[in-house]
Amino acid sequence: MANGTLSSGGWIPHLWTGMSIGVCYFKAISAATFPRLDVEWNINPHIQAFLMWFFGLLAVITIYREIHKHGDKRPIYISITGFVVMVCTLYTYYDVLILHLGYFLLLIGSFANQKATYEKLHQQVQLQSEELANWNKTLETRVEEQVAELERVGQLKNFLPPEVADLIVKQNDRSVLESHRSHIAALCCDLRGFTTFSEHAEPEEVMDILKSYHYHLGNLVREHGGTILHRAGDGLMVIFNDPLPCDEPVRRASELAFSAHAALRQPLNKWAQYGHHLGLGVGISSGYATLGIVGDDRQSDYTAIGNVINLTSRLCEKAQDGQTLISKKAYLDISGSVIGEEIPGLQLKGIIRAQVVYNITPKATQKDTTTA
Secondary structure (H helix, E strand, O other): OHHHHHHHHHHHHHHHHHHHHHHHOHHHHHHHHOHHHOOOOOOOHHHHHHHHHHHHHHHHHHHHHOHHHHOOOHHHHHHHHHHHHHHHHHHOOOOHHHHHHHHHHHHHHHHHHHHHHHHHHHHHHHHHHHHHHHHHHHHHHHHHHHHHHHHHHHHHHHHOOHHHHHHHHHHOOHHHHOOEEEEEEEEEEEEEOHHHHHHHOOHHHHHHHHHHHHHHHHHHHHHOOOEEEEEEOOEEEEEEOOOOOOOOHHHHHHHHHHHHHHHHHHHHHHHHHOOOOOEEEEEEEEEEEEEEEEEOOOOEEEEEEOHHHHHHHHHHHHOOOOOEEEEHHHHHHHOOOEEEEEEEEEOOOOOOOOEEEEEEEEHHHHHHHHHO
C-alpha cells in the first residue's frame, strides 16, 4: 500500500505536467534537434495547444483523485488555478511570463500534492508504530499477568487442594478461603496394617507404597469431583460439596469408596506377595462443617472443622480391610442404591453416644454373588 501511495501521489502528476511543458516547447526542441536528424516536421499550433491542455488536465485530475488519500485540498486549488491560467493564456492574451506562471502553479500543486501524500504516509507509519508498540505493551502485560497467575496457582497449590487453588484463580475471589459453614460429605481412608509394616519395612519400600497408594486415590478423587482436604501418611481426608458444589455428595463419596477398594485390590495383592499384608478401610459421614484457611502468611491449610470430620475419622479407624463404614444419617441418603449391613451400638473413640453405622457395598456385588 505504501508503494502504491507513493507512486500515484508522487511522480504521475509531475509526469503529466512535464509532458505538457514538453509539448509547449516542442517547436524549440524540434528546431534544435530535427535539422540534425534531417527531419522536417512542425506540429500544428491547435494540436499543440490541445495536447498542452490535455496533459495539464490529466495532472489536475490525478491530483484531484489523490485528495482522499491525504485530505489536503490546497494542492488541487493551486493546480486548477495554474491550469486555468495556462489555458486562458493560450486563447486570450498570450504572454510567455503568464504561461510560465500557469505552469509554475501547476508544478507547485503537484509538489504540494506529493508533500501532503508523504506527510500522510508518515502519519500512517507513526500510527502503525504506536499501534505496534501498544500491542507489544498489551502482549507484555498479558504475559506478565499469565506468569503471575501461574505463580499464584503454584503458590496456592503448595498448601491448598488443587481444586480450591484453581477456583480462587479463575474467579479471582479469595472469599472461598474465608471461614464459612457448609453441608458436606466427608470420606476418610487409610491402610490397615500400615503402622506395623512401616516399623519393619525399609524406608524406600514405605515410600514406594505410599506413592502408589496416593497416586491411585488421587486420580479417583478427581474423577468423582472430591477435594482432598489433607494427607497424613497413609491417611486421606476427602470432602464433597465444598469448595466446589456438587449434587448428591454422599453418593459421590460412596462411589469413590467402592472405586478405591476395586482399584487397590491388585496393588494390595501384589504387596502381599512381598510379605506386606495391607488393607483399605473407609469411613463416610455427612453434615455441616466450618471450612476455611487456618495458618499464617507463610504456611496455611484449607481445613474443615466439625463433628462430621471427627465422626468420619473415627469410622475410618473402626473399618476393617475392605469395609466402608457410613454414618446412619449419610446412609439414609443413599440407602436405595447400596447394600447396607447395620452395625448397631458401635462405640467410637471421642464420641460419647454409641453410633448406629452401616457397612455398605455396591448393589452390583449382591448380583454378582447371586449369579455365582
